[in-house]
Amino acid sequence: MKEIPVDGQGTVNPAMPGSDYKFQVEKGMEKTVYHLKTPLSQDDVEPLRAGDMVTISGKIYTARDTAHKRLVSLLDKNQNIPIPLKGQVFYYAGPSPAAPGKVIGAVGPTTSYRMDPYAPRLLELGLKGMIGKGKRSKEVVDAMVKYKGIYMAAIGGAGALLARSVKGVRIVAYEDLGPEAIRELVVEKFPAIIINDTVGNDLYADSQNRSS
Amino acid sequence: MRKIHVQNITDAVKDAVMNANFELNEDILKALRDAKEKEVSALGRDILMKFIENAAIAKKEKIPLCQDTGLVVMFVEMGQDVMLVGGDFYTALEEGVRQGYREGFLRKSVCHPFTRKNTGDNTPVIIHLDVVPGNDLKIWVMPKGGGSENMSRLFMLSPSAGWDGVKERIVQAIVDAGPNPCPPTILGVGIGGNFEQCAILSKRALLRPLGTSNPDPEIDSMEQELLEAVNKIGVGPQGLGGSTTSLAAHILMMPCHIASLPVALNIQCHSSRHVRIDF
Structure with missing residues (x-):
C-alpha cells in the first residue's frame, strides 16, 4: 500500500502516527492512501480522484441542516460567519453526547443531499472538502469542478468506530441546536473515500455500473 | 386480572433504549457475517467487516452503534387481562425513553418540523398498540434512524x-x-x-x-x-x-x-x- 501524505501546501508531510486504519483492497492491487491535513489547498485536492482512499487529520467542522441554513442566511446578509471557510472541511454529522471520560459519542456521517442547496455557495467561498454519505446533486458536483472542492464519504453506521479518530471536540457555534451545533473536531487519520473529485467523477455511479 | 405497575414499565423501557443502541442483535450480526462471505466486492467485504468491528466497539465501550440513535417506535401487545396501575401508560413509556436517552448519552434527535427546535428529551414516541387475549404485555422498542x-x-x-x-x-x-x-x-x-x-x-x-x-x-x-x-x-x-x-x-x-x-x-x-x- 503506497501512502502519500499531503498538507496545506501540497507538499509531503510525515504521516500521522497512532492509527491502525487501513482499507483492505484486492490482493495484488496497489491502492494509494492519501493522508490529508487540513486546511486544504487547491493543490491538495486536485490530484485526488473518485475512488481514492484518504485519511484526514487536523480540524474539521460538523454542520448539518439547520447550521447550514443559518450560515448561508448570514452570508446572504453580507455578515460574518462564526467559522472559517477557506480551505476547510465540513463533516455532515451530529454526534451523540460524550459519556464521562470519553472525547465524543458516536460520530458517523449523515446523508448529504440535505445540504445540497447550501453547498455550492460555500464552495464558492473557499470550502474545500465535505464529508458525508450518499449522493450529491448535479449543482453540487458542478460547483466542485468549478471551485475545486471534493466530496468524501465516511462509513455510515460506523459511528462507534469513527469516534476513535476524534481526539478533541468543542462547540464553536449554535449551541442552542444541540446535536446540530457546529463543532470543531480535531481528527487524526479519519478514514474516508473520495466520491466526487474536481473533474466531475462520481464513485457511486461508477460502482453501481460495475456491479449491476 | 394481572396488575403491572407502570414504574416497572418505565424502568424496562429505559434499559431497552440503551441496550438497543449499544448492542446489535445476534441475528443482524450473523446476517452481516454471512453477507461478508458472499459479497463479491473486496471494498464491500471490508465495509461489512467494519460494521462487525463497529458493533464490537459499541458493545464493549457502551457507545451508540450509530450517532443517529433514532426516533423511538414501539409496538405494544397488551393482554386484555392486564391492569396497569400507578399512573398513565403512555407517560410511563415516554418517561422510560426520556431517562434512557439522558442516562445513556444517546442523541436527542426529535424536533419541531419548522422551527427545528429540539424537544430535548427524544420524545414524543410513536406508539402502536394492539389489545390481544391473555395477561401478557409485550413491548418492542425500536429506535429508528432518519x-x-x-x-x-x-x-x-x-x-x-x-x-x-x-x-x-x-x-x-x-x-x-x-x-x-x-x-x-x-x-x-x-x-x-x-x-x-x-x-x-x-x-x-x-x-x-x-x-x-x-x-x-x-x-x-x-x-x-x-x-x-x-x-x-x-x-x-x-x-x-x-x-x-x-x-x-x-x-x-x-x-x-x-x-x-x-x-x-x-x-x-x-x-x-x-x-x-x-x-
Whole structure:
C-alpha cells in the first residue's frame, strides 16, 4: 500500500502516527492512501480522484441542516460567519453526547443531499472538502469542478468506530441546536473515500455500473 | 386480572433504549457475517467487516452503534387481562425513553418540523398498540434512524399492477435510494390494508428476526424473489458497489379495498436496533 501524505501546501508531510486504519483492497492491487491535513489547498485536492482512499487529520467542522441554513442566511446578509471557510472541511454529522471520560459519542456521517442547496455557495467561498454519505446533486458536483472542492464519504453506521479518530471536540457555534451545533473536531487519520473529485467523477455511479 | 405497575414499565423501557443502541442483535450480526462471505466486492467485504468491528466497539465501550440513535417506535401487545396501575401508560413509556436517552448519552434527535427546535428529551414516541387475549404485555422498542426512514416510500397502486408492479416499484425505490439509507438495508414491505395500515405493516415487518422464514410459503417465496431482484442492482454496501444491497426482505400482507393495492416500503439501515420487553 503506497501512502502519500499531503498538507496545506501540497507538499509531503510525515504521516500521522497512532492509527491502525487501513482499507483492505484486492490482493495484488496497489491502492494509494492519501493522508490529508487540513486546511486544504487547491493543490491538495486536485490530484485526488473518485475512488481514492484518504485519511484526514487536523480540524474539521460538523454542520448539518439547520447550521447550514443559518450560515448561508448570514452570508446572504453580507455578515460574518462564526467559522472559517477557506480551505476547510465540513463533516455532515451530529454526534451523540460524550459519556464521562470519553472525547465524543458516536460520530458517523449523515446523508448529504440535505445540504445540497447550501453547498455550492460555500464552495464558492473557499470550502474545500465535505464529508458525508450518499449522493450529491448535479449543482453540487458542478460547483466542485468549478471551485475545486471534493466530496468524501465516511462509513455510515460506523459511528462507534469513527469516534476513535476524534481526539478533541468543542462547540464553536449554535449551541442552542444541540446535536446540530457546529463543532470543531480535531481528527487524526479519519478514514474516508473520495466520491466526487474536481473533474466531475462520481464513485457511486461508477460502482453501481460495475456491479449491476 | 394481572396488575403491572407502570414504574416497572418505565424502568424496562429505559434499559431497552440503551441496550438497543449499544448492542446489535445476534441475528443482524450473523446476517452481516454471512453477507461478508458472499459479497463479491473486496471494498464491500471490508465495509461489512467494519460494521462487525463497529458493533464490537459499541458493545464493549457502551457507545451508540450509530450517532443517529433514532426516533423511538414501539409496538405494544397488551393482554386484555392486564391492569396497569400507578399512573398513565403512555407517560410511563415516554418517561422510560426520556431517562434512557439522558442516562445513556444517546442523541436527542426529535424536533419541531419548522422551527427545528429540539424537544430535548427524544420524545414524543410513536406508539402502536394492539389489545390481544391473555395477561401478557409485550413491548418492542425500536429506535429508528432518519436516513433510512427518509428513503422509505408508500405507493397507492392500481390493482392491475399486481405483484410484478409492486416488485418494480420497490426495486426502483432501492435504485433511487442508492447509498443514502446506509445499505445493506433490511426491507419491510406492507401490502394491502389501506393508506396508513400498509405503512404500519411495513414497519412491523422489520421486527421479524433475520434468517427466519415467512410462515406463509407463498409470501416467503415472494420475499426471496424480491431480495434477489434488489441484490442484482449492484448498489452494494454503502452504495459503493457489490452484491449485498439488502440483507433481507420481509413482507406482511392483508386484504385491501377492491379499488386499491396499497404498498409501503419501510427501509431499515444495517444498524437495525430493536429490543423486546416481556412482562
